[in-house]
Amino acid sequence: METVTCASTLDALLDPASIALVGASEDQSKFGGRLFRMLLKHGYGGKVLPINPSRSSLFGLPAVPSLATLDSVPDLAVFTVGADTVLEQAQIAAQMGVRGLLVISAGFADAGERGLEREQALLRICRDSGMRLIGPNCLGMISPSRKLVLCSSPVLDRDSLPERPIGFVSQSGALMTTYFDRAWAMGGGFTYGFSVGNQADLDLCDFVDFLIDDPQTRVICTYIEGIKDAQALRRTARRAQAAGKPWLAVKAGRSSAGKAAAFSHTASVAGDHDVFASVCRDEGISLMDDMGAMLLLANSMVRFTSNKISNVAIVTPSGGGGALAADALAEHGVGLSTFSASTQTALAKHYPAGQADNPVDLGARLTQGSTEVAHATLDALMQDPQSDAVLITASMCPQEWMAALIQKIIKPEPHWAKPVMVAFDAGDTSGPLRQTLAQHGHAYASSSLEAALALSAWKRHGQFVARQPALRPSACQAPTVMPRGVLNEDQSKRLLAHYGLPVNLGQVCEDVEQAVAQAEQIGYPLVMKIVSPDIVHKTEAGGVALDVSDEATLRRDFARLYANAKAYKADARLDGVLVQAMAKGDVELLIGARQDAQFGPVLVFGAGGILVELLSDRVIAAAPLTLADADRLLSTLTIDRLLKGYRGRMLDRAGVLDAIVRVSFLAHDLRDTSFELDINPLIVASTRCHAVDARLSIGE
Template sequence: MGNCAVGILMNPASVAVIGASEDQNKYGGRLFRMLLSHGYRGRIMPINPARETLLGTKTFAQIAATPEAPDVAIMAIPQPQVRETIEACAARGVKAAIIITSRFSDAGPEGAALEREIVAIARESGMRLVGPNCLGIISPANRVVLCSSTALAAAGLPLGRVGFVSQSGALMGTIFDKAKELGIAFSHVISVGNQADLELSDFVEFMIDDPATDVICTYIEGLKDPRRFAQVAARARQAGKPWLAVSAGRTRAGAKAAFSHTASIAGDRAVFEAVCREEHVTLLESPLTMMALATSLAEHPKAQIERIAVFSPSGGEAALAADEIEAAGLRMATLSDSTREQLSTWFAPSQSCNPVDTGGRTVGDGPDVVGTAASVVADDPDVDALLFAITTSPTLDRLAADVADALSADASRVPKKPALYVFETGRLADTARSTLRERGRWFSNNLREAVEVLAAWRARSTYTSSRRAERLEHCPREPHEPPAAGVYGEQGARRLFERYGVPVNREQLARDENEVVALAEAFGYPVVLKVVSPQIVHKSDVGGVRIDLYSEAMVRLACRQIRADVAKRAPDARIEGLSVQTQFKGRLEMIVGARRDAAFGPIVVFGAGGVMVDLLPVRAIARAPVEPDRVVELLRRLPLWPLFEGFRGERLDLSGVVDAIVRVSWLAADLADRDFELDINPLMVAGDRCCAVDGRLRIGE
């Protein structure tokens, strides 16, 4: 039903404008004029009881007086009138309504209660709502403008292949206006406002199926239904529709929790970003970078970007561009001997390479020189994309247009390969900018922004989809007695880890010093002692751990030191005893944790652990369960990865680490309906094996 309603909203046969007027200082006045002036082909029914006509169009006193039930009603009326207007629309059989009016859930509890009421009224009749507190809809693909933004006052409604859904109406209008200036155009643009009924995912789902949209862009402030977001993202990925997003809250600290490191290092934002990476939703920091990348992807959806060729009429600008490209993790393309030989027809030998300084021509300023050279470079198999860093020059007015025309493969004007244009000059380039707009070509006025587009494209190019995770041998299956709710210290947690096949060292609780010695003798030296107390989370911080104990004397001394240190640093802690453990030494300490994320369900997190858990903050996060190849892919992105490849000698036990992480992810998946947190910290990793030597677990009801 959501998709059907969105389709009607995007291309209604008839529209009622409630609150229509001729006053362009009012929302209703601008809504009415925009709908008329941008070529809408359906029937317009302005609702205004005080006028018989508006701008030559017959009006109706109320929605009940319309000759037919409008497909869509759009209203910009005072908040107290919205409820009765929604009732009237529902009674008239309106299929969908757009509520521009604000002061609902955006204004506090009373507004939120009223918002719930109008949604209930609409749903009872089958009517769907957009908003409240939104700016409406712009659909260039259908010549439909149901929006009051002043950005629409200018003539023209350029049509592109990019769809944009925004939770901010003001940002939607700003981006629409700025995009036109930079040669970027849209298929549909939607402001969803409070998402009281139809939400962002409804419109994204429409665009996945929409033949007029090739790339989807979104501005996200909060997800109404995170699980559905992930499902729709998977649909977009499977359909081959790139989804790009800018999300507010990038710098917001994640949730902190005293119980586990996992909750603090895998907060809500980090999990959201991980889900986006899994489903190939590309997160960007700038809306304009997002739009620029979307425009390029719409033309070259399967392009893999890494190797860049640079053209500039300035050797200095070309050098700066090369620096920016390398700094962004891209690389300058190495031109083939054949390409360089052809370039030498027009340029000096030192300029017949990459970057190409077009100011170093050995021939005249013929209009086809740079364009022809660019076409030759575009044919080079080592070149993935071209960047034109354009500065002031005698041929400035022609250069960009000549290149754009030369690169066009056919009448569609789509270039052979992605081509990005940067104007680092001011008004002198206005004519060149206009010629690019006329050709539907995107450009930037900032070199770094253009390189950010290429870098984000490269990041998308490295994506690999994951296979479905298969349960490993010795991971328990249901029916199996589920673990009881409660807090599990190291002893209880390690028993559950061991049940899932995670390797653990030998351990037992001792109540007094003599029992500690007896266990140490039975286990064999060396041993480790750890304080056991429900009040102590970080044992090392209070002097509660001793390692490298090779004799009875060392064990007895360690017992006394631990009790003395803990009494001094955590005097209120209740000590249940000391954990005696066989000592396992490795070259790397990792943390492997898991928790249930309230939005996306069970997740697993891993990275540097032990005392380095707070100093090396880069972590990998994935939804649970996770399959082994995905774990390896995520490990490769961590700073600790070189240790698995044999950095300074022995390789570490990669297969054992991957196996342990996968098993923890299955434990997390089996706890999906419980609120839980767990840490294995550290997972000690040696050359031939790994071992969980400490852990904690909390399971809710």
């Protein structure tokens, strides 16, 4: 069923005139008890309708045994009862005309096949009646601005819920409230927090869409475990870009990204998480590895949303701390700024020669006036045209040194327009400084590494380039009849040649006399390769003979290839030996493609040869690609330095880019099939590149 506009639906659900709590209790050991108390504690102004068959009143409010016994229709019903009771009460809610359900209860798709059937039944009830569903198996939602707290977490047991213009959507309820707690402790806060649970109806992208439209939210944070609708993710990301709202994300599952290379290298080097990361890169979602760094970045971005970060100035009371911070930034792609002449002059008044470089060591100042020097240092760096941000690392030192910096941060000069991050590597001694920053709403990092991760993501965010629609090259059309099944090397390369890729075609020979005849036509030197649907990696099986220079060598190697193949896999089917011209070059690349179950045809290219899985120098992108996008992505790889002419030897980089684009259109043409393509290696010489080995599988 097509869903209606979800942002307006959520807006209505977040402004209910009345809420029915099915499973309400005063018992604080129960979800229904804690959620009920938190709703009352934080000032919800609407009507609360407790549902409990065993009590006539709860927290001084009259209770009724069932939704059916209510004398009015609630706008929203919240369920904290057993899963079977949820279905029964949901049916009543549907008949009453309730607009929305929030189902905290577990026991649905999270509980095996029986639970999945129960969830599908719940979804049918909702869709048949037009009710919208949040959850099931979620921890609810928190809206400080609307005084709507429908969540049972103990972190909410506080007098106030600080607000900041940041929205948070999480597929883990516990993580949502954990980082609400941490954000409040470090001076941050949120407009909304949504725990989406099983996403049976409203999913993560629906909530992000709501936050994009919400005028109070300027930055969006998400914790993601899985995506239900790949196209919705792309659409929502583009809406966030158009609205100028940074979308930050942390996704679980990085360690299971790779797959066993059962067919080729492509599957193992373009795993699920890697594909997801490439989609985030292409759609402008800032994917991060650390939740704390995401919160730090969000709280910094709300103050300086349009700032771009490239180079950073470090201020530290410790030379060692500054060096480690510089290392952390460098390791994550953020440069240290080289101060302008005017900045150097300003700093030279307070530091000895050589100590006013980046990092600036406050402990090495010329005078004991820490307040004066701290203020002058920050003012110089904030006006430095080469510095995009300032990082202060708070190593152990006399506290008045750091206090002088902190006081200037919380009372900045009007002309300061750069973010300042403070990283506390010290322990309890820095507690008062942390509290000062938090009280003034200035979030801080728990380590220099956390700050470096945040600044690195900020830099990537500023470098976002939207992908452009791809134009098909000439002589790159799909064949009238696309082959199916597992294609051997010769068949695969003939299809690649049809798409305009340079290949060294040959002939599959079933006996040595055919091979000799083929060699006479091609000319020596030759390459010979065993052809078998049961041997994927021919080199490992001893199934490749290079630089075959004459007939005698050919006859000897022909027999050797057969013997090696049988020794490697005794029951392997052998179709013959592929005899082809020897192609030589300076660099070996991989170009692969496969159908991703969620995101469709994807391309992978980078360092190839026998070390493809070891080098990890590759990039992934959705197919098809423009030449400009292929150029930009290829330039991010280390091996591209060789293609561009390392030590003066220019290689056929233009040919490589053309091959990448053509393979991307082959992948695009196979988008309705399950397929996997592996070109390894693509050998690159000075004037030409050749696809010298290829393997393609095309399903129905």
